[in-house]
Amino acid sequence: MGQVKLGPVGRSCGIATTSPAFVEYVNDATRQLITRGNWWATVQPMIVTVVWSPHPVLICPREIESILAVNERYHAEVKNFWYKFVPWNDEFRHWFNEFTGGNFGGEHHHHKRVAYNIGTTPVTSQINPTKPMYVRATSNNVLDVGINVTIFGVDGSGNPAQATLVLAIPPGQTYPMNVSNVQFGQIQRVVKDLSNGYITCQQDDNNGNLLPLSIYQPSEQTPEYTVMRLDGFGHLHHPLPFISVVAKLAFIPALADTDNVLIENQDALRDMVLSIRKKEAGDVAGAAQYESSAIHELNRDMETRFPDEQFVVEYFQNSTPQRRRIF
Numbered sequence: 001m002g003q004v005k006l007g008p009v010g011r012s013c014g015i016a017t018t019s020p021a022f023v024e025y026v027n028d029a030t031r032q033l034i035t036r037g038n039w040w041a042t043v044q045p046m047i048v049t050v051v052w053s054p055h056p057v058l059i060c061p062r063e064i065e066s067i068l069a070v071n072e073r074y075h076a077e078v079k080n081f082w083y084k085f086v087p088w089n090d091e092f093r094h095w096f097n098e099f100t101g102g103n104f105g106g107e108h109h110h111h112k113r114v115a116y117n118i119g120t121t122p123v124t125s126q127i128n129p130t131k132p133m134y135v136r137a138t139s140n141n142v143l144d145v146g147i148n149v150t151i152f153g154v155d156g157s158g159n160p161a162q163a164t165l166v167l168a169i170p171p172g173q174t175y176p177m178n179v180s181n182v183q184f185g186q187i188q189r190v191v192k193d194l195s196n197g198y199i200t201c202q203q204d205d206n207n208g209n210l211l212p213l214s215i216y217q218p219s220e221q222t223p224e225y226t227v228m229r230l231d232g233f234g235h236l237h238h239p240l241p242f243i244s245v246v247a248k249l250a251f252i253p254a255l256a257d258t259d260n261v262l263i264e265n266q267d268a269l270r271d272m273v274l275s276i277r278k279k280e281a282g283d284v285a286g287a288a289q290y291e292s293s294a295i296h297e298l299n300r301d302m303e304t305r306f307p308d309e310q311f312v313v314e315y316f317q318n319s320t321p322q323r324r325r326i327f
Helices: 002-006 008-012 020-036 090-100 266-280 284-305
Strands: 043-052 056-059 064-072 074-079 114-121 134-139 148-154 160-166 177-179 186-192 199-204 210-216 225-231 242-249
Touching: 002 008, 002 266, 008 266, 020 266, 020 284, 043 064, 056 114, 064 114, 064 225, 134 160, 160 177, 186 210, 266 284
Parallel strands: 074 114
Antiparallel strands: 043 056, 043 242, 056 225, 064 074, 064 242, 114 225, 134 177, 134 199, 148 160, 148 186, 199 210
């Protein structure tokens, strides 16, 4: 953000870089540009840990908006299961067997490797419903005394449960912390104040035993992480295997000068900030022109980083599918 203040955006947008409004415009421009396409630095390869709950799933960190591809020894299809029309014929039987690993019609096919979105979660390690736990919240910054962390969920009997932890420094402690007076069987939502430090939440059985729950960054207020279910990965026997993915990164607002602004192209950021200001002033045509210019800058950036000369296609018409390659 500090570089943005000293660059084309700070010189051209007509807002003092010391004003909170400047940061808000830069964040608005970044958020809108991320949704306009896959740009440089917004799509990255990553390594993600597989967890079991009880099936293998990927709980994406805050930085990941969605997973575009999965590869762990073998490629896996990434699918969106909103709906799919399937004819009531052999194609349906083929789909049923490959996706479910079932035995429809007396046949059994190899289980297809598929990764698909099953929703979101506010924590990275969910509580075991059969072993309800209290929640302990601790900050690594003494300035977080008085901030609130509110936990919503259900108790061990499945009844709605809620607790608000107000961080304080207990006697004999160094940093702020608090423990809920309610046991949770599952956490469904978390709301926290902006903090100065990282908030570490743990499962506490009130007998000195702690288990991980989640760690929240200072700017998180309503944490929500994408969960991807992995089907057909029967070889994932290690308790914590890793899988490589290609991920679309999520928008995270930059607040301090040292925070990262995900759109690195400052010319595109400048044009998008000016587009937002034009739209707020009622100049829709002018806003569209500046937005088009921002997209053009990002496309030129991609063409420079990934020249057409580096693109090669090989297609062997008479060979087996395994030898057909596209790079």
